[in-house]
């Protein structure tokens with residue numbers, strides 16, 4: 001598979017001890033495969049914390065799915081102001097370089113404020129799982 005942004009061949013890396021992702025060595029974005037996301041375990045989590053955080057649909061992007069070449073759809077995850085692009089055929093979604101780290105940083109701040117017991121990596125894992133569920137529902 002090639003990077004949807006810069007066409008460099010993607011390489012596999014193990015992401016935060018959770019799953020294999022296809023990362024671009026050039027622009028450092030990464031592709032999160034829905035098949036891999038399927039294997040994320042669901043974590044018991046406070047639903048209230050996630051209310052109002054659903055994605056809303058953006059416009060169709062210019063990038064193409066590395067798996068099927070369909071035009072990726074842009075979404076925004078409001079809670080973290082996270083933009084991502086997802087394949088309309090449910091192959092996965094793309095995160096630009098540093099977006100995951102920015103989200104983790106926001107989670108760290110929130111965790112500090114409300115003293116969550118769960119680690120930020122675990123929250124991020126849950127977020128990815130939520131995104132997956134949301135995107136595959138549509």
Ligand SMILES: [Zn+2]
Nearest residue numbers: 003006024027
């Ligand atoms: Zn790239």
Ligand SMILES: [Zn+2]
Nearest residue numbers: 065068087091
């Ligand atoms: Zn696709």
